[in-house]
Amino acid sequence: MDYRRIIPNICTSMNLVFGVCSMLASFRGDLVWGSIFILCALVADGLDGRTARFFGVASEMGKEMDSLCDLGSFGIAPGILAWQFVLHDFGYVGMAVVILFAVFGMWRLARFNVNASVVHGYFEGLAIPAGGNIVAMTTLLFTLTGVDPHSFGYAYPVIMLFVGWLMVSHVHYPNFKGDGGEPIYFATKGFAFVMFAAILWFGHAAILPALAVAIFCTYAASGILNTLIAQFAKEG
Numbered sequence: 001m002d003y004r005r006i007i008p009n010i011c012t013s014m015n016l017v018f019g020v021c022s023m024l025a026s027f028r029g030d031l032v033w034g035s036i037f038i039l040c041a042l043v044a045d046g047l048d049g050r051t052a053r054f055f056g057v058a059s060e061m062g063k064e065m066d067s068l069c070d071l072g073s074f075g076i077a078p079g080i081l082a083w084q085f086v087l088h089d090f091g092y093v094g095m096a097v098v099i100l101f102a103v104f105g106m107w108r109l110a111r112f113n114v115n116a117s118v119v120h121g122y123f124e125g126l127a128i129p130a131g132g133n134i135v136a137m138t139t140l141l142f143t144l145t146g147v148d149p150h151s152f153g154y155a156y157p158v159i160m161l162f163v164g165w166l167m168v169s170h171v172h173y174p175n176f177k178g179d180g181g182e183p184i185y186f187a188t189k190g191f192a193f194v195m196f197a198a199i200l201w202f203g204h205a206a207i208l209p210a211l212a213v214a215i216f217c218t219y220a221a222s223g224i225l226n227t228l229i230a231q232f233a234k235e236g
Contacts, residue, residue: 004055004056004057005055005057007051007055008048008049008051008052008055008057008062009048009062009065011044011045011047011048011051012044012045012048012062012065012066012069013065013069014041014044015041015044015045015048015066015069015070015073016041016068016069016072016073017044018037018038018040018041018044018073019037019038019041019069019072019073019074019076019077020072020077021033021037021040022034022035022037022038022041022073022077022080022081022136023076023077023080025037026077026080026081026083026084027080027084029084031081031084031085031139031140031143032140032143032144034077034080034081034084034136034139035081035136035137035139035140035143035209036140037077038073038074038077038078038081038132038133038135038136039133039136039137039212041069041073041074041077041129041132042073042074042129042132042133045066045069045070045073045074045129048062048066049066063113064113067109067110067112067113070105070109070128070129071102071105071106071109071128073129073132074105074128074129074131074132074133075101075102075104075105075106075109075128075132076102076105077132077136078101078131078132078133078135078136079097079098079099079101079102079135080098081135081136081139082097082098082101082135082139082160083095083098085139085142085143085149086149086150086156087156087157087160089150090154090157093154093157094157097157097160097161097164100161100164101131101135101160101161101163101164104131104164104165104167104168105128105131105132105164105167107167107168108125108126108127108128108131108167108168109128111124111125111168112124112125112127121175121182122172122173122174122175122182123172123173123174123175124170124171124172124173125166125167125168125169125170125171125173126163126166126167126169126171126173126220126223127167127173128167130173130216130219130220131163131164131166131167131220133212133216134163134213134216134217134220135160135163137209137212137213137216138213138217140206140209140212141203141206141209141210141212141213144205144206144209145203145205145206163220166220166223166224170227171223171224171227172223172226172227172230173219173223174223174226182226182230183230184222184226185226185229185230187225187229188222188225188226188229191221191222191225192218192221192222195214195217195218195221195222196214196215196218199213199214199217199218200214
């Protein structure tokens, strides 16, 4: 038995296990654990690729397993969580958002696999683990701090749909691997600092969930700004 292959496959499988646990918790109405399990899936997702590369056993099979698990944990589970949290009150609109979020996630994963050999230095579109955790961590923060999502009206489903669209957009996001991606501009860094600090200030009553929200939301918003600046720089 080759333990070098078993360890990465266990990590990949745990990604899906946590995703299913999130769905089950959401169905029970336990939104706190429904959110936390999605964050746990992110940890497992980060470990599988690293352990596979460490042991030198990365494979096409592992890549396909990873994508299938990601769709469940970060495309479907967050949609069910959001549905139980508030989207059920929006009827068919809420249903459409849940469905489209999963479809966008599937599209993002398929495009990533196809373009993996030609796109280097950045991610094209928001990575699905980040998109799923924006939904999960905001749900966790709102639940723990008693924020009523209904106070946002239709802004909630619109923003969730926008996050889904970011996954299939052409916005460039840094992969932090140092392999020749686009530079992160000073204005983007300043914006990120202000947004990060503002989220922490507003969510200080539940600082750890607020920290997670700040990380994922700042990353998502900063990518948009940095891409726009890079586009204007090329045209100028």
